[in-house]
Amino acid sequence: MTRTELRPGRLAATDVLRVGAVGLRARRARVVLSALGIAIGIATMVAVVGLSTSSRADLMARLDRLGTNLLTAEAGKDATGQEVKLPKSAVAMVERIGPVRHATATAQVDARIRRSDVVPEERTAGVTVQAARPDLLAALGAEVDRGIWLDLGRERLPVTVLGSVAAERLGITEPGEKIMMNDAYVVVVGILKPVELVPNLDRVALVGFPAAEQYLGFDGHPTTVFERSSDASVEDVRAVLARTVNPGNPGAVKVSRPSDALAAKAATDKGLTALMLGLGAVALLVGGVGVANTMVISVLERRQEIGLRRAIGATRGAIRLQFLTESLLLSALGGVAGAVLGAAATVAFARAQGWTAVVPVWSLTGGLGATLVIGVVAGLYPAIRASRLHPTVALNTS
Structure with missing residues (x-):
């Protein structure tokens, strides 16, 4: 069993x-x-x-939309701590670099901004003045939100284009209003959209180089040079940009890529x-x-x-x-x-x-x-x- x-x-x-x-x-x-x-x-x-x-x-x-091929060259200080001025021909010299497609510049202008003459001179609303070339928007990929830009005809006139933050601080909502630069009124002809690659431009009032020289005592020397080149040549251009912008003192030029911040x-x-x-x-x-x-x-x-x-x-x-x-x-x-x-x-x-x-x-x-x-x-x-x-x-x- x-x-x-x-x-x-x-x-x-x-x-x-x-x-x-x-x-x-x-x-x-x-x-x-x-x-x-x-x-x-x-x-x-x-x-x-x-x-x-x-x-x-x-x-x-x-x-990807803004591009990573934008380089800036800014005026710095020399060995003694003094501010260095870039040559007036800096943009023209940068344009001679082979791979460069666009070159433009802005410059810091010593001027006070007020909403009107009833505002005390010391109250500037945190807005500064910069001179700009007509090709600035094309080089930066920036856009005008309302109004128009400083073209070749308007860059000589006492008019300004405000950054988005500057317009908000001054209480400007539409083009056509006036603000004071130093002791003279200028007309706001445009307001920019936020400039993502160069956000400091959102807080400035932009005028043309000729207008800044004629009305604000500007000496014509650029403060910041912007250039765009092909993506493949960015590092090569970066290596020679400081010497090209200021051959006499390249060590006093600060070269950066705005996209690095993002x-x-x-x-x-x-x-x-x-x-x-x-x-x-x-x-x-x-x-x-x-x-x-x-x-x-x-x-x-x-x-x-x-x-x-x-x-x-x-x-x-x-x-x-x-x-x-x-x-x-x-x-x-x-x-x-x-x-x-x-x-x-x-x-x-x-x-x-x-x-x-x-x-x-x-x-x-x-x-x-x-x-x-x-x-x-x-x-x-x-x-x-x-x-x-x-x-x-x-x-x-x-």
């Missing part, structure tokens, strides 16, 4: 999920509160990554993203502790259920699997909710800022993966503890 060895039955995957979900359905309020901790952590991480990625994508799109902003955003991800990880850890606490309490409250299942043949492995599955389901519930909330927050904020919403797939999959790891870690000890309960001890109600 052959003896048949008895083996414990195995639960199917659907049965494991059903058994693991029983504890969650029985304690819904506690489950929601525990899953909330996980959801907050995941939502924070997904939103931080999504907003940072959307912001950088918008910044890179702006860089690129630095993107790098700063990466640092802030890392910080916020750290805060999200802390929130996720707190949520994991909440899941572990919920599972431990669940084991203590369900001792009789565990004892009954053991008494009718459930193995220790089955008990461990039940509580581990329950912990995983609880964490996954919080993870999915957090991923949805984080993605929704990213889309809503990006649209409010006018950005293209970007939610990296890796942030969603990484967040969900993190919740599963937390579910395993948080549920492992309670699951082992539940499996070690002896049926007799577990069924003892005294």
Whole structure:
């Protein structure tokens, strides 16, 4: 007679999920509160990554639109600390550099700006005066918001174009109004849109070089030279720009690329993203502790259920699997909710800022993966503890 060895039955995957979900359905309020901790952590991480990625994508799109081939050469100071004046022929000399496509300049003008003659002379509203060439807008990719620009005909007249911030500070809303430069009135003929690559121009009143020399005592020396060249030749032009602008004293010329400031902003955003991800990880850890606490309490409250299942043949492995599955389901519930909330927050904020919403797939999959790891870690000890309960001890109600 052959003896048949008895083996414990195995639960199917659907049965494991059903058994693991029983504890969650029985304690819904506690489950929601525990899953909330996980959801907050995941939502924070997904939103931080999504907003940072959307912001950088918008910044890179702006860089592509504005171009990264603009260089500036500014007058600095010599070894004695004295301000150095750039030659009047600086723009013409820069235009002789082979790869240069556009060259223009601005110059600081010593003049006071007031809204009217009833405003005290010392109250300048934080607006300065600069002389500008007619080709400045084309070189910088800037645009006039209202009115007209200083063309070849108007650069000799006592008229001005205001930067966007300067117009706001002076209370100018439309072209045609007058403001005072020193002791004379000039007409505002235009207001610029914000100049993203050269934001200091937003705070100035621009006049033509000839007008500045005739009405404001300007000596004609440029302060800043702007040039654009092909992308491939930017570094080559950068290497010779200072010597070209001021051959007599190239060390007193500061050469920079305005787009580097925007690129630095993107790098700063990466640092802030890392910080916020750290805060999200802390929130996720707190949520994991909440899941572990919920599972431990669940084991203590369900001792009789565990004892009954053991008494009718459930193995220790089955008990461990039940509580581990329950912990995983609880964490996954919080993870999915957090991923949805984080993605929704990213889309809503990006649209409010006018950005293209970007939610990296890796942030969603990484967040969900993190919740599963937390579910395993948080549920492992309670699951082992539940499996070690002896049926007799577990069924003892005294």
